[in-house]
Amino acid sequence: MPELADLRAAFVEGMSRAATFVAVATTDGEGGRAGVTVSSLTSVSADGEHPSLLVCINRQSPAATAILQNRAFCANLLAEDQQEIANLFAGRSATDRAERFDRVDWAAGDIGQPLLAGATASFECRLATALLWETHHVIIGRVNMVRLSGSGSALLYGQRAYRRAIHLDVK
Numbered sequence: 346m347p348e349l350a351d352l353r354a355a356f357v358e359g360m361s362r363a364a365t366f367v368a369v370a371t372t373d374g375e376g377g378r379a380g381v382t383v384s385s386l387t388s389v390s391a392d393g394e395h396p397s398l399l400v401c402i403n404r405q406s407p408a409a410t411a412i413l414q415n416r417a418f419c420a421n422l423l424a425e426d427q428q429e430i431a432n433l434f435a436g437r438s439a440t441d442r443a444e445r446f447d448r449v450d451w452a453a454g455d456i457g458q459p460l461l462a463g464a465t466a467s468f469e470c471r472l473a474t475a476l477l478w479e480t481h482h483v484i485i486g487r488v489n490m491v492r493l494s495g496s497g498s499a500l501l502y503g504q505r506a507y508r509r510a511i512h513l514d515v516k
Contacts, residue, residue, distance in 0.1 A: 364503030369421045369434045370400050371459035376414025380445060381406050382435035384502055386420055395487040398468055402482050407442060409482045416472040418486060419458035423500040424465045425509040431500060455490045465499050467492045
C-alpha cells in the first residue's frame with residue numbers, strides 16, 4: 346500500500362490531467378458578499394422541482410461561510426477570455442477580498458446573487474443542502490434562474506493551465 350503522501354501526490358497529478366471548466370461562485374446577503382474561483386462544479390439533475398447543481402468549496406474559504414449563511418449563491422461559468430477574473434477570485438492578485446467586486450462588472454440576479462458580466466452562463470441558486478466532507482463543503486443548490494451570454498466558449502483548466510476547447514473533426 347502506498348504512503349499517504351505518495352497517494353496524495355499521485356491523486357493531485359492525476360486530477361491535473363482532467364480538463365474542467367472554470368467558474369466563480371458568488372454570494373451576497375446577511376453573511377456578506379464573497380466570491381471564489383472553483384473548478385469543482387457539476388450538474389446534479391435537470392429534473393425535479395428545480396434543476397440542481399453541486400459545487401465544492403474549501404471550508405476555510407470565506408465564500409463557503411458566506412454561502413452557508415446567505416443560503417444562496419450564483420455559479421458563474423467563465424468565458425474563455427475571463428482568465429483575469431478567474432485569477433482575481435482565486436486570490437492570485439494583490440486585490441483585497443472585499444475589493445474583488447469593485448474590479449468586475451456584475452449585477453444582482455432575481456434573488457440578489459452576483460451575476461458576473463460576460464460569464465457564458467450564470468446559475469443563480471438557493472442553497473438546498475450542504476455537507477462538510479473533510480476539507481471541503483459539498484454544496485447543492487436549486488437553480489432559480491439561468492442567464493446565458495451570446496458566447497458558449499467556456500474557460501477550461503487542465504494540466505495546471507488555462508485552456509480553451511476546440512472542435513475536433515472526427516472522420
